[in-house]
Amino acid sequence: MSPRETPDWLNFSKQSGYVPQYKSxxxxxxxxxxxxxxxxxQLQSLHRLGLSALLAxxxxxxxxxSEAQQSPTEASDVQSAxxxxxxxxxxxxxxxxxxxxxKKAAEPPVKAAVSKPLVAAPSAYQGTSKSRQEREQQxxxxxxxxxxxxxxxxxxxxxxxxxxxxxxxxxxxVFIGEGPGAxxxxxxxxxxxxAGKLLDKILTASTLKREQxxxxxxxxxxxxxxxxxxxxxxxxxxxxxxxxxxxIRPEFIVCLGSVAAKSLLGTQSSLGKLRKQFHQYRESKxxxxxxxxxxxxxxxxKTYVWEDMKMxxxxxxxxx
Numbered sequence: 001m002s003p004r005e006t007p008d009w010l011n012f013s014k015q016s017g018y019v020p021q022y023k024s025x026x027x028x029x030x031x032x033x034x035x036x037x038x039x040x041x042q043l044q045s046l047h048r049l050g051l052s053a054l055l056a057x058x059x060x061x062x063x064x065x066s067e068a069q070q071s072p073t074e075a076s077d078v079q080s081a082x083x084x085x086x087x088x089x090x091x092x093x094x095x096x097x098x099x100x101x102x103k104k105a106a107e108p109p110v111k112a113a114v115s116k117p118l119v120a121a122p123s124a125y126q127g128t129s130k131s132r133q134e135r136e137q138q139x140x141x142x143x144x145x146x147x148x149x150x151x152x153x154x155x156x157x158x159x160x161x162x163x164x165x166x167x168x169x170x171x172x173x174v175f176i177g178e179g180p181g182a183x184x185x186x187x188x189x190x191x192x193x194x195a196g197k198l199l200d201k202i203l204t205a206s207t208l209k210r211e212q213x214x215x216x217x218x219x220x221x222x223x224x225x226x227x228x229x230x231x232x233x234x235x236x237x238x239x240x241x242x243x244x245x246x247x248i249r250p251e252f253i254v255c256l257g258s259v260a261a262k263s264l265l266g267t268q269s270s271l272g273k274l275r276k277q278f279h280q281y282r283e284s285k286x287x288x289x290x291x292x293x294x295x296x297x298x299x300x301x302k303t304y305v306w307e308d309m310k311m312x313x314x315x316x317x318x319x320x
Contacts, residue, residue, distance in 0.1 A: 007201070007202075007205030007306065010205075010303065010306060124283055125249045125282050125283055126246045130247075132169060132170050135247050136169055138247045139164075139165075139169055139247055142164075142240060142243050142247070145240070146162045146220045146240055147161075147162050147164075149162070149220070149236075151236045152219075152221065152232070152233050154224065155219070155221035155222070155223065155224075155233060158221075158224050159221040159222055160222075161185065161188045162220045162221055163184045163185065163188055163189065163217060163220055163221070164188075164220060165190060165215060165216030165217075165244060166189050166190060166214070166215055166216075167210070167211065167214035167215050168211060168214055169214065169248055170248070171212060171213045171214045172250055172251040172252060172316065173208070173213045173250055173252045173254065173312070173316075174213065174214045174215075174248055174252070174253050174254070174284075175199070175214070175215045175216075175253075175254045175256055176216055176217065176218060176253060176254070176255050176256060176260045176264065177190060177191060177215070177216075177217045177218070177256045177257065177260055177291060178217060178218055178219070178228060178229060178256075178257050178259035178291065179217050179219045179221075179222060179223050179228075179229050179259075180217060180219075180221065180222040181193050181226055181293075182222065182226070184222065185221075185222040190215045190216060191215055191292070194296060195291070195292040195293040195295075195296060196292070198292040198295060198296065199215075199256075199292045202292070202305065202309060205306075205309070205320075206309045206310075206312070206320060207313065207318055214250070216241070216244060217260075218234055218237060218238075218241060218259060218263050218264070219233050219234060219236075219237040220237055220240060221233075229259065234263050238263075245281075245282070245284070249283065249284075250284050251283075251284060252286075252287065252315065252316070253285070253287070254286075254287050254288075254308075255274075255286060255287070255288045255289070256289065256290070256292065257271070257290065257291030257294065258274075261274050261288040265286060265288075271288060271290065274288040275288050275289060275304065275308060276307070276308070276311070278315075285315070287308060287311065288308075289304070289308035290304060290305050
């Protein structure tokens with residue numbers, strides 16, 4: 001293909017692909033707040049009666065009355081996991097015992113769990129570089145753990161099977177999507193539906209082959225109705241993702257879509273702002289571009305993906 005020739009995939013006709021749907025299951029946690037308010041009133045009454053010994057008893061019992069002076073309204077705004085008792089800022093994200101956001105937040109605020117790395121990433125990949133056989137063995141161990149995982153109540157009950165990842169464990173380039181779709185759930189391999197066919201065309205136009213790269217997702221189970229993964233689901237799967245990257249140790253990571261980009265990089269910046277530059281994750285350079293499923297319903301965005309791929313390949317020493 002000459003440098004000026006337009007790749008076939010850029011003319012790929014508009015097809016119906018899945019449209020990720022947001023779904024939120026909201027719950028409130030108020031029992032401990034009520035308990036604390038009752039305890040606060042009792043302690044204040046005792047304090048007014050002169051029983052100040054409760055502030056520092058011989059058994060170490062203590063209570064901060066400055067905290068107890070908060071208004072009932074302020075106390076009622078505390079929405080978090082059962083172990084949290086202090087009032088949280090209005091922008092904080094709270095989760096119920098089953099890991100779902102509090103219903104008061106219509107959208108994930110700026111400091112939602114997905115807005116920062118769900119697992120703190122060290123500056124370098126863990127372990128040392130290994131042979132292909134050793135990498136395959138390590139990935140096989142992680143795959144077995146993924147297949148046995150029952151952490152996400154909804155996902156593990158609606159999945160047909162887990163979708164671990166596929167490709168060359170020694171690849172310089174890793175592509176990360178958001179989550180498996182219906183086809184991936186049936187076949188157990190990422191990007192095998194219409195979006196996967198388009199990704200194959202993009203790779204071919206970029207002088208890459210599917211078997212040369214490694215492809216995986218942020219979560220290993222299909223979210224019902226192809227909705228985006230919830231923050232708690234991303235967190236539950238993050239350990240598997242980090243360990244996969246520890247084994248592969250890619251030079252470049254391509255995040256396909258905003259879910260993968262925001263989760264990996266720990267940012268709430270829009271995909272448009274994250275494009276056309278390299279970010280850093282551990283020892284890898286990270287490039288952000290649109291998900292192939294988005295291209296199926298917005299063909300005009302293919303031009304932007306092609307720009308991003310040319311930027312990636314130039315770093316790999318290939319001019320497209």
